[in-house]
Every structure is written in structure tokens, then in C-alpha cells.
Amino acid sequence: MKKIVLLRHGESTWNRENRFTGWTDVDLTEKGIAEADRAGELLKKEGFAFDKAYTSYLKRAVKTLDRVLDKLDQDWIPVEKSWRLNEKHYGMLQGLNKSETAAKYGDQQVLVWRRSYDIAPDPLAEDDPRNPRFDPRYRLVPDGELPRTESLKETIERIMPYWQCAIFPNLKTADQLLVVAHGNSLRGIIKHLKRISDDDIVNLNLPTAVPYVFEFDDRLNLTKDYFLGDPEEIRKLMEAVARQGKKQQ
Numbered sequence: 001m002k003k004i005v006l007l008r009h010g011e012s013t014w015n016r017e018n019r020f021t022g023w024t025d026v027d028l029t030e031k032g033i034a035e036a037d038r039a040g041e042l043l044k045k046e047g048f049a050f051d052k053a054y055t056s057y058l059k060r061a062v063k064t065l066d067r068v069l070d071k072l073d074q075d076w077i078p079v080e081k082s083w084r085l086n087e088k089h090y091g092m093l094q095g096l097n098k099s100e101t102a103a104k105y106g107d108q109q110v111l112v113w114r115r116s117y118d119i120a121p122d123p124l125a126e127d128d129p130r131n132p133r134f135d136p137r138y139r140l141v142p143d144g145e146l147p148r149t150e151s152l153k154e155t156i157e158r159i160m161p162y163w164q165c166a167i168f169p170n171l172k173t174a175d176q177l178l179v180v181a182h183g184n185s186l187r188g189i190i191k192h193l194k195r196i197s198d199d200d201i202v203n204l205n206l207p208t209a210v211p212y213v214f215e216f217d218d219r220l221n222l223t224k225d226y227f228l229g230d231p232e233e234i235r236k237l238m239e240a241v242a243r244q245g246k247k248q249q
């Protein structure tokens with residue numbers, strides 16, 4: 001049986017401060033490192049042995065992957081990084097506190113910015129120093145492909161060429177692949193794999209560092225998907241992620 005494990009990075013400094021992060025390259029917190037270690041230990045306990053791993057250009061994902069591979073004692077496996085696995089670009093919202101933004105614009109508007117399928121926050125200005133066109137790590141990416149903001153739809157459109165050409169076809173020869181990325185880039189992949197509708201994807205909130213396993217038959221049809229861990233604890237973590245975008249009572 002073939003498996004792909006999707007893993008959101010551990011808690012970042014801006015997760016802790018409840019700020020919109022997107023393409024901002026913030027580090028893991030101590031709690032985030034512990035979460036990554038725990039995910040690695042869980043995968044080890046379940047006997048996972050990955051053929052290859054993929055991650056984004058953002059250190060919260062890269063460092064989570066490193067911790068997981070260390071716990072698995074599989075540091076040696078090939079790892080491929082792609083900007084296409086980066087988080088959804090949160091445009092002008094990047095850096096703002098999520099509950100303060102909800103207090104200003106309303107919970108519903110923040111839900112639309114965070115979870116709707118095809119509505120994007122306002123874009124970064126062309127001369128904004130945070131514009132990815134100024135970041136040397138993206139110098140080989142054609143400017144027309146670098147976002148200034150993104151909806152989930154646009155995030156999926158930039159992930160899919162990489163998913164379809166680089167990640168998924170590897171499952172023909174590999175048995176187990178690991179993808180460590182971000183809340184919304186993974187929501188995009190999950191929407192594609194499970195054929196979740198544009199309306200229903202609003203309700204999916206991914207907790208940090210909880211392994212999500214997808215099983216495939218030999219013809220690479222999806223047969224089963226499940227989170228590793230205690231279902232009640234995972235449900236509470238998902239609810240907490242949803243609450244991050246609400247104004248404080």
C-alpha cells in the first residue's frame with residue numbers, strides 16, 4: 001500500500017502571536033519544535049519509512065521536517081524544497097493580528113479572507129519591501145508567477161504543477177512520501193485529493209504538526225485518509241485554529 005503523509009509545520013512565532021504569516025519567514029517556537037518532535041515520534045511508532053520528503057522555502061516547514069527526520073533516524077532521505085509549497089500569500093494582511101483584524105472588519109470578513117475559496121486579501125504594493133520580487137530566494141521564479149496576495153484557488157493553481165509533475169508521480173515507484181508544508185497550502189492539496197467542494201473547504205482547519213495520512217491502492221486511487229493521534233484532541237486543536245480568526249469576547 002502506498003502512503004503520502006501531509007504535515008503542517010509546528011507552532012511558529014507568529015502563530016503564537018496570532019498574526020497572519022503567509023510568505024513571512026518566521027521561525028518555530030520552543031513549543032513548535034516540541035510539536036515537530038512529537039510528530040516524528042508518532043510516525044516512528046507507526047513504523048513509517050519515507051522514500052522522499054518535500055517542503056517549502058519557509059524555515060518553519062524546513063525545520064519541522066528536519067526534526068521529524070531526526071526522530072525517525074531518516075535524515076539521509078532525499079529532500080526537495082519548492083517555493084510552490086509555500087503558504088498561501090496573505091497580501092496586506094501579513095503581520096496583522098487575526099483577532100484585532102476581526103474586531104476591525106468583523107469575524108465574517110476575516111473568515112472570507114482566511115477560508116473562502118476564491119477571495120484574496122488586498123495585494124502588497126509593487127514597491128513594498130515584503131514583495132517576493134525583492135527576495136533573492138525567488139530570483140529564479142519568473143516575476144509573473146510570484147504572488148502579491150492569493151486566494152486558496154490561486155494557491156492551488158501554483159501548487160498543482162509541482163504536485164502533478166514532481167510529487168504524486170513518484171508514488172509509482174516510492175511507497176511512502178512526506179510533505180511538510182503549511183495550513184493553507186496543505187488545505188489546497190487535501191481539497192484536490194478528497195475532491196472537497198469550494199463551499200465545504202471553508203470548514204477545514206489544520207492543526208500544527210499533526211500527521212495526516214493518505215493511503216492509495218496500486219493504481220494510485222485514494223482509499224483512506226486519517227490523522228495520527230487522539231481524535232478528540234485533534235478536534236479541539238482544529239476548533240482552536242478556527243477561533244484564531246474571531247474577535248476576542
Ligand SMILES: O=C(O)[C@H](O)COP(=O)(O)O
Nearest residue numbers: 019020021022087114183
Ligand atoms: O499564514 C498564516 O497565518 C498561517 O500559516 C495560517 O493561517 P490561517 O489559519 O489564518 O489561514
